Amino acid sequence: MATAISFENVVKRYHDIYAVNDVSCEIEAGSIVALLGPNGAGKTTAISIMLGLTKPTSGRVRAFGEDPMRRAARRHYGVMLQQVGLPQKVRVGELVDWFRSFYDAPLSTDALLDMADLRDLARKEAVKLSGGQQRRLQFAMAMAGNPRILFLDEPTTGMDISSRRGFWDYLRKFAKERDRTIILTTHHLDEAETIADRVLVMQKGRVIADGSVDALKRQAGNRYVSFWAGEVVTEDMIAGLPHVNEVRWSGRHVRITTDSPDDVLRAVILANLDVSGFEVSQGQLEDAFVSLTARDEEEDGTVFDGRRPR
Numbered sequence: 001m002a003t004a005i006s007f008e009n010v011v012k013r014y015h016d017i018y019a020v021n022d023v024s025c026e027i028e029a030g031s032i033v034a035l036l037g038p039n040g041a042g043k044t045t046a047i048s049i050m051l052g053l054t055k056p057t058s059g060r061v062r063a064f065g066e067d068p069m070r071r072a073a074r075r076h077y078g079v080m081l082q083q084v085g086l087p088q089k090v091r092v093g094e095l096v097d098w099f100r101s102f103y104d105a106p107l108s109t110d111a112l113l114d115m116a117d118l119r120d121l122a123r124k125e126a127v128k129l130s131g132g133q134q135r136r137l138q139f140a141m142a143m144a145g146n147p148r149i150l151f152l153d154e155p156t157t158g159m160d161i162s163s164r165r166g167f168w169d170y171l172r173k174f175a176k177e178r179d180r181t182i183i184l185t186t187h188h189l190d191e192a193e194t195i196a197d198r199v200l201v202m203q204k205g206r207v208i209a210d211g212s213v214d215a216l217k218r219q220a221g222n223r224y225v226s227f228w229a230g231e232v233v234t235e236d237m238i239a240g241l242p243h244v245n246e247v248r249w250s251g252r253h254v255r256i257t258t259d260s261p262d263d264v265l266r267a268v269i270l271a272n273l274d275v276s277g278f279e280v281s282q283g284q285l286e287d288a289f290v291s292l293t294a295r296d297e298e299e300d301g302t303v304f305d306g307r308r309p310r
């Protein structure tokens with residue numbers, strides 16, 4: 001598999017702040033990678049370095065083997081950034097055409113309008129679109145040059161649920177059928193969970209976890225046992241079970257966070273508690289994210305899934 005983006009010991013320092021602190025990783029062509037992390041983690045700086053907009057203090061960055069500060073690398077890029085002003089009085093179709101004119105081999109206007117679900121709005125003034133429709137227009141503009149890598153910064157902000165779903169369905173198909181690479185940031189971890197092949201979690205400029213959604217959930221170590229508790233079951237009875245790290249009650253529904261679901265189940269059965277509807281799960285990516293970033297805060301350690309320890 002070809003490498004789309006590579007970072008070798010990349011550092012970006014602003015005075016005494018390491019926005020990116022010795023990051024090394026490779027992003028395979030054709031993969032969908034979500035870059036996650038709390039505010040100030042270094043995501044925007046890392047993307048800006050990939051785009052060739054920010055020069056690293058030290059280290060080496062390549063996009064398909066070329067320096068992203070050079071135009072040769074950037075011709076592979078499609079970019080959808082968070083805040084983009086649209087010109088007044090220009091219609092949607094005209095704007096898409098204008099973007100197409102920057103490229104030697106652009107996608108057709110119809111294809112671009114279709115993929116952004118904007119065919120019916122082609123004659124509308126771009127500034128009069130709703131927030132979600134403007135995001136879709138930015139997507140069509142980002143796709144104009146038929147890019148090999150698409151950078152998406154919080155792409156679904158302002159989109160309604162059905163637009164979001166359509167957008168992600170389309171992107172997944174696009175990446176897989178055409179072997180395109182997608183690098184995205186989002187604060188909607190459920191979206192990252194649905195779409196990403198790989199998740200990079202950044203904190204304080206470093207990559208603290210790197211792997212598939214499942215691998216990250218496993219690394220986070222949290223497992224959940226949940227069930228419905230009968231009226232006679234008390235909070236103390238549940239809290240007193242072995243291997244219980246945390247208990248959440250929602251009415252009579254109980255969710256236990258544990259590192260050993262088997263031991264919890266065994267103890268519940270042995271204690272003959274009045275419970276029903278057992279479920280054991282690994283939780284959501286969000287749970288793993290919270291636990292990995294909190295753990296890093298405590299230990300200052302780095303967690304990998306074993307594929308690329310650096």
Ligand SMILES: Nc1ncnc2c1ncn2[C@@H]1O[C@H](COP(=O)(O)OP(=O)(O)OP(=O)(O)O)[C@@H](O)[C@H]1O
Binds near residue numbers: 042043
């Ligand atoms: N131009 C700059 N000058 C000085 N410090 C900067 C600059 N850009 C970023 N930083 C600092 O670098 C760190 C990383 O910032 P960055 O914007 O990359 O984080 P982020 O993960 O994208 O955060 P958010 O989720 O809030 O957008 C922060 O401490 C930020 O204050």
